[in-house]
Amino acid sequence: MTHPQPFVLRDNDTGGTTYTIGELAREFGITTRAIRFYEDEGLLSPQRVGSKRLYRRRDRARLKLILRGKRLGFTLAEMREAFELYDEAHGEARQLKYYLSVLEEKRAQLLQQRQDLEETLEELEQSYSHCRQLLETQERQGKATEEKDLPAPRSSTGT
Amino acid sequence: MTHPQPFVLRDNDTGGTTYTIGELAREFGITTRAIRFYEDEGLLSPQRVGSKRLYRRRDRARLKLILRGKRLGFTLAEMREAFELYDEAHGEARQLKYYLSVLEEKRAQLLQQRQDLEETLEELEQSYSHCRQLLETQERQGKATEEKDLPAPRSSTGT
DNA sequence: AAAAAGGTTGACGTATACGTAAACGGTAAC
DNA sequence: GTTACCGTTTACGTATACGTCAACCTTTTT
Structure with missing residues (x-):
């Protein structure tokens, strides 16, 4: 080899x-x-x-x-730490144990983040379908409206 | 009311x-x-x-x-945007449509993030069990080792 | 040989998200 | 009344993660 x-x-x-x-x-x-x-x-x-x-x-x-x-959302410093630990942990038990504890910590962090993510996704999708309902209702009522599919309809009377 | x-x-x-x-x-x-x-x-x-x-x-x-x-990982500016859109979108179809497009964008972002998260979690857990195996092997071999459960075993000969 | 297309090391600039300190106002307790 | 505690504005400081030149090499293309 x-x-x-x-x-x-x-x-x-x-x-x-x-x-x-x-x-x-x-x-x-x-x-x-x-x-x-x-x-x-x-x-x-x-x-x-x-x-x-x-x-x-x-x-x-x-x-x-x-x-x-x-x-x-990890910082570069955190990732450098992780890389260093990974590189150093190939042997001594103390290093390994420390590495394990760090891994557990990161895991907890990611699980929290997953929780956040799922919650946000759910709310986002609720907001989405609520919006679509509003739109459909509007379109059934007012068919006289022009101007569709505008990309960025913010204020029109700016300086 | x-x-x-x-x-x-x-x-x-x-x-x-x-x-x-x-x-x-x-x-x-x-x-x-x-x-x-x-x-x-x-x-x-x-x-x-x-x-x-x-x-x-x-x-x-x-x-x-x-x-x-x-x-x-959202920035404050992004969230302010979202809040403003939410507040303004209660009516006009154009606003609603724009809001919907933004929501879709955010959704895509979150889905990517979920992908990242799942991948990272899996790798992390693999790394974890690999480490534990190494440890167990070591502990069966060398029982003469002292010093266990040290919190931060980085270099000991520093300045 | 001259230009174009990559690479290199400084070094300074910038946006985000606050920390920290200064100097002050109100009010509740002692 | 003064100490303590909570709040306020103003302003400068700071860490992170690069962007943006500048000034300079190579190597390849023309």
Whole structure:
């Protein structure tokens, strides 16, 4: 499995799929600035080829985790903590136990969030169908109305 | 229903349950500063009694919504928008339609978030049981270890 | 050789969501 | 009356997460 590769590495070949910073930025719809920032904050540590950063599958996976974490409201510091713990916890029992306690904490947090989410979704859907009912009633009554499907009908007498 | 109340209002009685800013802050575990800030940002508009703010059931409900929204990652600006739309949408079809489109957008956002959440929870639980297995294996092997249940076992040779 | 298209490191700017302190007003208790 | 406690406004400070230049390399294309 880990025997030396009998091939001559051609230039950019580091023995696996790699990505430039621009490719990742495009793929995930973020800026290169953001990706470098995550590195500054200790969340990524890509290889270097000359002065350029080279991202591998693991880096890409972490970036994915970062973005998902962000959507869930985790701060970059929290995620760095998590990554560090994960990296360090491969052995000693104390580390493992601490890691477990952190995981439980995060779990509780996510469960609370799921609760919030379900509640909000329900209210949102109630609001939605209530609105649709109102609309239907209106449309049956006043057929003389023009102007439909306007995108942003805020105030019309502005400066 | 809306006939004038035949009672003389006694001092603080505004005809319903009311709260001071301090009460709300304590109840929700936030600072009064935060509550005033939400008002500055147009998310709350309590009555005034003299110079003091007086919060009613509706204000409290909104505060609850604000805090839940925050836990879900909504910005204050987004929530103010939502409140304004809700308040304005009680009538005209155009407003209602716009409101509906916004609701759909939010719904999509929340569904994505639920997806993220479920994925994260699953990975977290896998990580959890993997860790526990590691621990059990270790404990069966090395019984000579001391020091258990340490809370934060980070590096010990710091400055 | 010159331009275009990527990459690099600073360094400063910005929006959000408050924290913190100052300086003041009202009122209830001692 | 003064201490304590609650409230008020004004204003500056701060952490997070980048955006936005600037000024500079490479490498490739023309």
